[in-house]
Amino acid sequence: MAAGSISYEDFKKAASYFIELSDRLGDSWQLQGTTDIYLIKKTKTTLFTNRLTQPEPEAQKLRLAETETVETENTFPGSEQRLSTDETAQPEVVTLAGAESAENESDEDVHTLSVPHETPVVCTFDYHIVYSHSYMVPVLYFNVYTQDGALLPLDDLWSSIPVHYRQSLDRWTTLTQQEHPHLGRPFFQLHPCHTQQLMTKALTDCYTRLRRYMVCWLSSVGPVVHLSMPLAYSTSC
Amino acid sequence: MxxxxxxxxxxxxxxxxxxxxxxxxxxxxxxxxxxxxxxxxxxxxxxxxxxxxxxxxxxxxxxxxxxxxxxxxxxxxxxxxxxxxxxxxxxxxxxxxxxxxxxxxFQRFPEDELFHCSSKEVVESYFMSMVKEADCLKHNSRIIGNMQKRDHKQLWLGLQNDKFEQFWFVNRKLMVHSEGEMFRHIPFRIHWGDRHFIQKLIKPVSADGNAVTLGDLLRETVPEILPKEDSDASSHRVIIQGCVLPPEVPLQWLSEHLSHPDNFLHICVLSA
CATH class of the missing domain: 3.10.20.620 (Ubiquitin-like (UB roll))
Known part of the structure; x- marks a missing residue:
């Protein structure tokens, strides 16, 4: 088997280690399926975006909801620090979206230019980790829903991705809608074609390989789509 | 060819x-x-x-x-x-x-069933993700990985503009296999009813060196559709590219000749 990939049997082991860890840290990952297993997690995150066309009264409601729900759902006990640094390390409040022209301006300008147009939108992120038999690696599938149950469109999703990822990734090869292999419904997929390579570089120590596989992989790819990993994961695995 | x-x-x-x-x-x-x-x-x-x-x-x-x-x-x-x-x-x-x-x-888009498609780039992006997955199955991504970006573009434009020669000029590279060495796995999807597709790892040659056939693939993936031992009547029809095929056709041949441009063999299972 190629370095960096894992067999389905090993994926199952890695997944159960990961669930154990998630339970211990008070995170909410859950195991789904019986013969073909996958992992799921739902979390609420506020995106600031001026692309979304929310009617005014709705936007006001969302602003209130933000403080009530997000705080509780995204707080991990004893895990103030995050694995990654810079933008992705911030709490799940993401300022961006459609402000591309403003990004090139100075920091000061970004604030004055974008704030009046931005609407905070509470979104539910539905993350699924599914094993790909073709690529022999885990793959991150996800959907983002606004409060009225509508899917966040690709344009909004792409513009909410932290800018340094957007600069280094190709939009059309990174994110595509795919049929969820177990549910058959449309889900966005972070394309797995570089995962094997990534994991070859990331994992050299065979002894703890399976224990660390999921944490290592997810903390690398998750921040692209607002899934940040508490530091406690890497110190506990 | x-x-x-x-x-x-x-x-x-x-x-x-x-x-x-x-x-x-x-x-x-x-x-x-x-x-x-x-x-x-x-x-x-x-x-x-x-x-x-x-x-x-x-x-x-x-x-x-x-x-x-x-x-x-x-x-x-x-x-x-x-x-x-x-x-x-x-x-x-x-x-x-x-x-x-x-x-x-033009109204009530069923987004829990269909992918959004705001431009042809969305189709290209999905199509290329299928071609890449197929090459991962066939050649461990060796061919697609060594291709230039312009080859990818030519493959896509050949399909988009209905240009057979342009498409196959690139696609034949994805279909290569040397004498005695077949594809690693056969890229296929089984479509059956309104459930989601079925996809598994199937090699074109068995451990004892025999060619794996369409019949073998069906036995491995959807045994419930095959005729029962005590009856000749099939309860299901299996269709590839609009044709009913005999179960003894080797998968390697099917994959090279009846795959769709995405390099997958799309197998449709229907009630008889």
Missing amino acids: MADDKENLRAVWDGKIPVCFTLATDEVFTAEQPEPMFLMLPRVSYLPLVTDKVNRHFIRYVDPDDHGEMWLEDEGQPLKWHNPIGVLFDMAEAESRLPWTLTVH
Whole structure:
């Protein structure tokens, strides 16, 4: 088997280690399926975006909801620090979206230019980790829903991705809608074609390989789509 | 590529389906009723690549202030444009009701069933993800990884513009296998009813060196559709590219000759 990939049997082991860890840290990952297993997690995150066309009264409601729900759902006990640094390390409040022209301006300008147009939108992120038999690696599938149950469109999703990822990734090869292999419904997929390579570089120590596989992989790819990993994961695995 | 191979591939590429498009009656906004529209659609293409005209024709009849992305429906079933048109047609069992009549919608996009398609780049992105997965299965991503970006583009433009020679100039590289060495695995998807597709790892040669056949693949993936030992009658039909094939056909041959442009063999399972 190629370095960096894992067999389905090993994926199952890695997944159960990961669930154990998630339970211990008070995170909410859950195991789904019986013969073909996958992992799921739902979390609420506020995106600031001026692309979304929310009617005014709705936007006001969302602003209130933000403080009530997000705080509780995204707080991990004893895990103030995050694995990654810079933008992705911030709490799940993401300022961006459609402000591309403003990004090139100075920091000061970004604030004055974008704030009046931005609407905070509470979104539910539905993350699924599914094993790909073709690529022999885990793959991150996800959907983002606004409060009225509508899917966040690709344009909004792409513009909410932290800018340094957007600069280094190709939009059309990174994110595509795919049929969820177990549910058959449309889900966005972070394309797995570089995962094997990534994991070859990331994992050299065979002894703890399976224990660390999921944490290592997810903390690398998750921040692209607002899934940040508490530091406690890497110190506990 | 052998000469007769080329004829086969050309015949598969040229397969067309007569389709009649009508606008959903409850979405007609104008006093004037729109005329239906007739087109011959290539089996190997994708709906968003060949329905620009349909969009332009019908959009004049809907509420200008209340319409969204166009989508198509066949007898209550939204059509998943990400499957090749021939696969949608075979799954709809529409050969007995030609032309295949599809209903055009501009409202109530069923986003829990269909992928959004705001531009042809969305189709390209999905198509290339399939080609990459197929090459991962066949050659451990060796061929697609060594190709230039312009080869990827040529493959895509060949399909988009219905140019057989342009497409196959690149695609034959993805179909290579040296003498005695076949594909690592056969890229295939089984479509059956309204459930999601079935995909497994199947090699073209068995451990004892025999060619693995279509019958072997069905026994491995969907044993419940095969005739019971005490009866000859099949409860199901298996269709690839519109054809019923004998179970003894080797998978390697099928993969090279009857795959769709996405390099997957799309196998449709229907009730007999």
